[in-house]
Amino acid sequence: MTVRVQTEDFDAGFEINQLRSARKDVGAVVSFIGQVRDVNEGDEVSQLTLEHYPGMTEKSLEAIITQAKTRWNIMDVLIIHRVGTLQPCDQIVLVAVSGSHRGEAFAACEFVMDYLKTEAPFWKKEATSSGERWVEAKSSDDDARERWNKTTE
Amino acid sequence: MTVRVQTEDFDAGFEINQLRSARKDVGAVVSFIGQVRDVNEGDEVSQLTLEHYPGMTEKSLEAIITQAKTRWNIMDVLIIHRVGTLQPCDQIVLVAVSGSHRGEAFAACEFVMDYLKTEAPFWKKEATSSGERWVEAKSSDDDARERWNKTTE
């Protein structure tokens, strides 16, 4: 597994390719990229700043990957998450999962994102025309995570 | 939407990036890459040949995208599927979905793959040490597609 928390941008294509070609028995790579939207809660967003809790961030992301590997038969998981100041259309996060078959890779990738959204210590502050504001956590993200406790996949 | 059936390889990173940066309100891009595995049903695979039904292939992929767009609030979908002769570790297919939010992008991407696997007229023939053989359709792929008729998402 690979976890990187960094201010620099990343090359998603390169990273996905690394995961894909690491083993010749990889059949599927599912990936998620999150990017800064230029609008949130109806307001234009001109800038986004991401704060995190160094040390805990990496640990929590690794714990999420370990959980995913326990639940599904997958090969490898990569998470890159940016921190610092970002602009609209900048990449925020990449999660990529390789496996033999697509169903487990899809489930694991979505699981990692749902847990990252609710457990990894990152906080977003956005700059809008009416000033700066902390992004509020969404109950829909809690709901998304709770699904995984109900299913027996 | 974009559908391409081609013999040439593709640059997944470039394609994903195009989809991601096409609009500043894209928040999520989920993508799937399928590659040739060097083993299938316990046998080593040295080569894979993909045949398709020109004309019908493109139509059926477009119809699948149209269905996905009806079911989920997503922005764009790209499908690239290769045909011809491929080697282990070669890319076969790319499906990328952009949207505002991750849940719908994940669902739509998996939906497209499940329907592509069961409705798009492609056939695989693999070369193994004991000769050539047509790949058999899997009932697990039919099951994966049937799930979408049961859920009300």
Added chain:
Amino acid sequence: MKIKLFYFARLKETLKYSTEDLELGDAEGPWTVLKLKALLSKRGDVWGQMLMGKLKVRAAINHELVHDNATIANGDEVAFFPPVTGG
């Protein structure tokens, strides 16, 4: 009436046909996919095995997947092939 026929994958290989034009007697109509399969099966053992045997066969009319009871019209493009295995 006249139709155009296509065969793919294992069917194409075994039947040694990729495409053909076929004249169907209007008097024997209406023509369904099943009726066409039965007609083609009379061409010989391998045809019967491929189209009416244990192997699953899918059919398309004018690029749309159809069931055995779908009706074939003049000028249609009809295709027979095994369950698909792309992706």
Added chain:
Amino acid sequence: MKIKLFYFARLKETLKYSTEDLELGDAEGPWTVLKLKALLSKRGDVWGQMLMGKLKVRAAINHELVHDNATIANGDEVAFFPPVTGG
């Protein structure tokens, strides 16, 4: 006993504290997250609002998310922060 405290995001900004070392009376132990919150809340209005008010606060001990009744030990690193919003 001695602990190290961290504050993040809105809490850091409002409390104007990023980190501090704190001595907790062993006689008043055992110390839980809730008891620590109550102690800190006595520092003033804004502390009470941030830690015991309407806003949700999450706590971590040694980098693990914990509940209010979790026990704090000597040397622990305790952090308070709002619900996370990464991804």
